[in-house]
Amino acid sequence: MNVGDKAPDILGINEKGEEIRLSNYKGKKIVLYFYPKDMTSGCTAQACNLRDNYTDLHKAGYEVIGVSVDSQISHQKFIEKNNLPFSLIADTDKKLVEQFGVWGEKSMYGRKYMGTFRTTFIINEEGVVERIITTKEVKTKDHSAQIL
Numbered sequence: 001m002n003v004g005d006k007a008p009d010i011l012g013i014n015e016k017g018e019e020i021r022l023s024n025y026k027g028k029k030i031v032l033y034f035y036p037k038d039m040t041s042g043c044t045a046q047a048c049n050l051r052d053n054y055t056d057l058h059k060a061g062y063e064v065i066g067v068s069v070d071s072q073i074s075h076q077k078f079i080e081k082n083n084l085p086f087s088l089i090a091d092t093d094k095k096l097v098e099q100f101g102v103w104g105e106k107s108m109y110g111r112k113y114m115g116t117f118r119t120t121f122i123i124n125e126e127g128v129v130e131r132i133i134t135t136k137e138v139k140t141k142d143h144s145a146q147i148l
Contacts, residue, residue, distance in 0.1 A: 001100040003132060007032070007123045011065065012089040012096050015075035020065060020089055022127045028063045029130070030123040031147055034102045036116045038070045038078035038088075046118070046140040047084055053144035054085050060148055061125075067091050068116060069103075122147065 001007065011020045011032070022030065033050070035043045050057070050064050057064060064086040070078070075088040089096065097103035097116050106115040118138050122131040133146055 001121065001129055001132075003129050005129050007121070007127050007129055008096075008099060009127070012067070012091050013072070014087040014089055015072050015079055016087075017072060018087075020087060022123065025063050027061075027125055029061050029125060031057065031062050031064045031120060032067065032100075032123055033064070033118075033120040033143075034067045034097060034100065034116050035118050037068060038074045039081070042118070042140045043068070044078075044082060046138070046143050047078070048082055049141055049143045050086070051082065051084050053148075056148060057144055062122075062147065065089060067096055069094055069097060120147070 007022055009022050014020050035046060037043055047066065066086065066088040069091050071092055072090045075090055079088060091097055094103055100121065102117045102119045104117060105112055117135045119135055120133040120138060121129050124130040139146060
């Protein structure tokens with residue numbers, strides 16, 4: 001997925017088992033942020049920064065939707081523990097991470113494994129990708145400022 005591409009309407013299933021569609025957010029810009037794993041330090045910092053600045057993001061016309069390959073139950077716990085005001089898509093079949101090109105080989109401490117690259121897509125009111133904040137650019141503790 002690149003700047004200028006039309007994002008898919010059906011994004012996936014959230015923590016409540018509801019289907020999330022871009023068309024449900026007419027007139028809003030979407031912050032679709034992909035993150036590696038619920039309950040990890042970087043992902044928690046990023047989610048809490050978006051939570052703490054959610055009102056400002058909302059006022060600026062943004063709706064926030066998080067995506068990871070964790071389960072609905074994991075997302076429910078993550079939302080509850082951190083009091084998150086936005087939905088998280090449980091992309092357990094990895095359809096969305098692959099469609100957006102954020103799934104691939106990573107390495108940590110010399111060990112290679114498959115995982116999600118922390119990436120944020122800003123999608124405009126027409127469903128077109130307007131901006132991409134890449135893995136190297138994302139600042140987990142100051143992410144909302146990057147968006148605004």
